[in-house]
Amino acid sequence: MQLENMYQEIILDHYKNPHGRGLREPFEAEVHHVNPTCGDEVTLRLHLEGDTIADVSYEGMGCSISQASVSAMYDLVLGKTVPQALEAGEHFMTLMQAKGDPSVAEKLEDELEDAVAFAGVSKYPARIKCALMSWMALKDASARAWGGPA
């Protein structure tokens, strides 16, 4: 069945029990991203210590894919440097462009950890934006936190 392929158990777990949810202090950048086609929203705060991501806190509303994606991203980027996190974002983008090709997911398994479970989403063009929203927000927040006053 195609549904299970997309809604992997890992995704449903993150959706039901999101990791790191809630807005916290301190933070150097806060961004608000919206998916204008469906109205999904995420507010994301980024806290850096040097160039290391000390916290990513967030609130949002949206579908299981968008909410699970931000939770899996939280796990993946916490403690990484900003360049490492942005690189992970690039890997995630590659995964989303894979059109369901399992070999792409296999190659990225180590880099993406739980986030590799979103491979099935890449078969549904309408849902790719849901999975990418939080990553776009993180990229935006990184640019601001690095460019703005610490």
Added chain:
Amino acid sequence: MTQTVSRPSESSGVARNAPLPLDVEAIRADFPILTRTVRDGKRLVYLDSGATSQKPRQVLDAERWFYENVNAAPHRGAHQLAEEATGAYEAARATIGGFIGAPEQEIVFTRNTTEAINLVAYALSNAATAKEPEFRTYAVGQGDEIVVTEMEHHANLVPWQQLCERTGATLRWLGLTDDGRLELSNLDTVINERTKLVAITQQSNILGTINPLGDIVARAHEVGALVLVDGAQSVPHQPVDVTELGADFLVFSGHKMLGPTGVGVLWGKYDVLDKLPPFLTGGSMIEVVRMEGSTFAAPPQRFEAGVPMSAQVIGLAAAVEYLQALGMDAVEAHEKALTGYALEKLAEIPGVTVIGPPDTVARGGAVSFTVEDIHPHDVGQVLDDHGIAVRVGHHCAWPVVRRYGVPATTRATFYVHTGYDDIDALADGIRAAQKFFGTV
């Protein structure tokens, strides 16, 4: 959080075995796309006609006939094809006008409803700087007010917001009640002597509500305001007659009424159209062109710049003839029966809440709902897996979902090929989504 709770009332009581007004099996045979399957061999259950309708073979044949037999640019050239293309194009205008009880010179072809609304909005701001005094009749400026409602599609909201920004006019609106109707208690203050135009939908694309236009048109005309009715969701689904409507403009799209994409209609009272400056300018909308300046043709040509969408217009006329053969009274009764049935079936499912009027009184076949603890995108995904096409999201009516305190809804819309089996499939699909996400 305010939500409307669906309770089946006596008026929505429709038994499963009551025969539908239209012969669904015969109609389905006219729609080639309904023979295809989706998602691994499943029957296509198309409940998204509100976004765009499917096309019967008669419409596709009419477009093909035009291209294969008479294709040429209408209103240009003196060769036989040009004559025949012009004849077919203008005959289609008469057919489409007849569908809404309007003479052909009051029918302007646009790309779609959105463009028709923008045409009027830009004509009203262009009026302020028109060099011809009669074109300044309906000019909008500072101190003037434009009235819309909170249930408008973005297409009947954003162009008016923009008109106000261009001209310094003020946008006002009628709000919504908890059961998905217009709040009319302050009608006389919202529409007042400063109002220049009232833009209102005849049927909400998200709530399904059919608005009481008579009172609103009367109040608008009492204060000398123009009225534009968005018929995108009404003209395809119920009989509409512009004389009975009493408005100044009616706009609708061909693609939502079995016709092709790329053609819409602006109907306007001739005397009003005649006093409006053009929106788009260029070929075929002119009277005389000199290097120093130009004068413009009479309506409807004044508003049809460039080579028109001829084949699409011919296709739309075929769609109109198809609907006329079914009878718009029958189409309306058919959808009312389906809506009543759908409201009952949805009310039987725990956790499902209908956003919009809970019964079929003054309500069309657009049924929006939420499923507790499952986001509409996820509901839509499970339905899609069952071969059911619905729309999810804010339906280009973001203020409406905000008003009812939900991020988005799932929406099912019905048309002439919809049967009870489609609604049964929808109900089964919703239950499958609840099972899949473990919410029941």
